[in-house]
Amino acid sequence: MIWILDITMLFFLVVCAIAAISIKDLLSSIIILSAYSLIMAIVWVEMHSVDVGFTEAAVGAGITTVLFIATLARTEGRSED
Amino acid sequence: MSRIQESVIIRTVVRIMVPFIQLFALYVIMHGASGPGGGFQGGVIFGAAIILYAMIFGIAEGKKKMSDALDKILASTGLAIYAATGLACIIFGGMFLQYSAVPLLPDPAVVSKYLIDLVEIGIGITVLAVMISLFFDISPPESEPEGVEE
Numbered sequence: 001m002i003w004i005l006d007i008t009m010l011f012f013l014v015v016c017a018i019a020a021i022s023i024k025d026l027l028s029s030i031i032i033l034s035a036y037s038l039i040m041a042i043v044w045v046e047m048h049s050v051d052v053g054f055t056e057a058a059v060g061a062g063i064t065t066v067l068f069i070a071t072l073a074r075t076e077g078r079s080e081d
Numbered sequence: 082m083s084r085i086q087e088s089v090i091i092r093t094v095v096r097i098m099v100p101f102i103q104l105f106a107l108y109v110i111m112h113g114a115s116g117p118g119g120g121f122q123g124g125v126i127f128g129a130a131i132i133l134y135a136m137i138f139g140i141a142e143g144k145k146k147m148s149d150a151l152d153k154i155l156a157s158t159g160l161a162i163y164a165a166t167g168l169a170c171i172i173f174g175g176m177f178l179q180y181s182a183v184p185l186l187p188d189p190a191v192v193s194k195y196l197i198d199l200v201e202i203g204i205g206i207t208v209l210a211v212m213i214s215l216f217f218d219i220s221p222p223e224s225e226p227e228g229v230e231e
Contacts, residue, residue, distance in 0.1 A: 050117035051117050051118070051119070051122075054109075054117050054118055054122050055121065055122055055125075058122050058125040058126055058129070059125055062125065062126075062129045063125055063128070063129060063132070063212055063216075066129070066132055066136070066216060067215060067216065067219055070216060070219045070220040070221065071219055073220070073221045074219075074221045
């Protein structure tokens with residue numbers, strides 16, 4: 001456990017989470033969510049949970065982003081609220 | 082989207098990278114028992130490689146490599162491998178997925194090693210088929226005809 005790295009990563013995690021839900025452009029929101037997943041994967045690996053980090057990187061940052069973008073291509077791409 | 086698909090650099094890089102991503106996925110599946118990874122992660126990576134191919138070369142081209150019928154066959158084959166391994170353990174007098182009950186080899190530890198790999202392969206096949214069919218179902222229908230620039 002490197003606590004400075006932990007604190008930094010968790011700080012970026014919170015920043016990404018707030019940005020992902022507050023931004024209006026949905027494509028940007030999806031990309032920020034992907035960055036959130038990548039940071040989360042680094043946090044998992046840093047906490048010696050390599051298996052979970054692997055899953056997070058493959059599913060969260062990979063497949064989910066693709067599926068969200070494919071869904072976005074069928075909609076308008078702007079948030080109403 | 083179509084401007085990205087016409088780029089020579091992206092097409093060449095994807096064509097070169099896809100086999101290596103698939104090889105890495107097979108490595109992850111086979112080392113699931115002894116290291117990080119496993120059937121689910123390997124299947125997701127394998128599916129991501131084919132999804133990448135379908136994104137760049139077009140959904141129609143991707144469906145030529147991975148048709149809907151093949152998707153259904155693979156998804157049910159993986160599930161059948163998993164269920165057959167588990168039921169074989171019950172038939173030989175153990176619990177569901179109690180690998181050491183199967184008298185395949187004299188050493189139960191070796192038997193369970195091989196059967197864990199078999200189960201991981203089944204999980205990987207199902208996950209990759211389901212991921213690819215998810216992408217094909219969600220992705221929008223293409224407006225312009227594909228394969229004009231080839």
